[in-house]
Amino acid sequence: MTFGILQFPGSCDDRDALLACRRVAEARLVWHADVELGDVDVVVVPGGFSYGDYLRAGAIARFAPAMEAVARHAEAGGLVLGICNGFQVLCEAGLLPGALLPNDPLRFVCRQVEVVVENAETAFTRGTRLGQRLSIPVKHQSGRYFAPPEQLSELEARGGTVLRYAPGHNPNGSAHEIAGIVSERGNVMGLMPHPEHAVDPLTGSEGGLAIFNSLAASVTRRERSPLSA
Amino acid sequence: MKAKILIRPKQGILDPQGKAIERALPALGFEGVSGIRVGRLVELEAASTDRLAELCEKLLANPLIEDYEIELENGG
Numbered sequence: 276m277t278f279g280i281l282q283f284p285g286s287c288d289d290r291d292a293l294l295a296c297r298r299v300a301e302a303r304l305v306w307h308a309d310v311e312l313g314d315v316d317v318v319v320v321p322g323g324f325s326y327g328d329y330l331r332a333g334a335i336a337r338f339a340p341a342m343e344a345v346a347r348h349a350e351a352g353g354l355v356l357g358i359c360n361g362f363q364v365l366c367e368a369g370l371l372p373g374a375l376l377p378n379d380p381l382r383f384v385c386r387q388v389e390v391v392v393e394n395a396e397t398a399f400t401r402g403t404r405l406g407q408r409l410s411i412p413v414k415h416q417s418g419r420y421f422a423p424p425e426q427l428s429e430l431e432a433r434g435g436t437v438l439r440y441a442p443g444h445n446p447n448g449s450a451h452e453i454a455g456i457v458s459e460r461g462n463v464m465g466l467m468p469h470p471e472h473a474v475d476p477l478t479g480s481e482g483g484l485a486i487f488n489s490l491a492a493s494v495t496r497r498e499r500s501p502l503s504a
Numbered sequence: 505m506k507a508k509i510l511i512r513p514k515q516g517i518l519d520p521q522g523k524a525i526e527r528a529l530p531a532l533g534f535e536g537v538s539g540i541r542v543g544r545l546v547e548l549e550a551a552s553t554d555r556l557a558e559l560c561e562k563l564l565a566n567p568l569i570e571d572y573e574i575e576l577e578n579g580g
Contacts, residue, residue, distance in 0.1 A: 381520035
């Protein structure tokens with residue numbers, strides 16, 4: 276199986292994501308101007324400051340040719356993981372509900388946080404346990420998850436909140452302490468913490484590895500039985 | 505046709521930028537200023553105004569979190 280990591284002008288976590296994915300499968304970069312994803316099974320929209328994050332974080336990146344390919348991939352049920360700026364891009368593109376607002380307080384946060392697995396049944400978390408705590412760093416300026424009350428209730432009711440900041444760890448004022456969500460069909464996930472920076476104890480923690488392992492396992496499982504998610 | 509598009513955070517959405525400015529004011533000797541909210545002003549020239557609203561909805565504003573107003577110049 277192959278991971279494809281998008282690379283926008285201004286991406287800065289694309290290579291860490293590439294290295295993280297290569298721990299569990301094949302992986303290659305996909306240039307933002309590419310109109311096809313080729314043999315990619317899982318798309319990773321990485322962190323950074325795509326197109327300078329002008330206007331709003333992720334607002335311009337959503338119009339990149341590669342994002343049209345990502346939308347088609349998602350439409351066809353393909354797996355998409357958006358990390359940090361990637362999460363912002365997926366929300367702007369309408370592939371995930373809600374939006375990411377400037378942190379409260381208005382400060383760039385860069386620290387290790389703990390997140391709790393709230394749904395271990397997704398393609399992104401099947402290698403984790405419900406309630407498991409993962410230690411993963413965050414580093415962002417606009418990570419405050421927001422959705423109107425009715426969308427939030429709908430999200431929670433369908434188990435769409437996959438990761439929640441552990442008590443006392445919400446770094447940005449996110450609604451319902453939300454750190455990561457999954458789309459209604461379960462094939463698109465966005466999260467603010469950076470699992471790709473947490474795949475080796477040498478650099479702090481390996482709490483993020485479970486997400487890449489889960490994705491690799493999910494694709495292998497789909498290949499064996501195409502009808503099951 | 506020249507147009508000004510004013511984009512602001514929706515009512516009820518916390519605006520930390522406004523709050524930060526508000527907190528800085530007393531140190532500069534400005535008292536009694538509150539309710540600061542920071543938006544964005546986009547000036548543009550368009551051959552036609554037909555699709556300005558669509559332009560706002562799709563790119564300039566995120567309708568989930570922002571309101572926008574289009575102001576046409578030249579009495580348009």
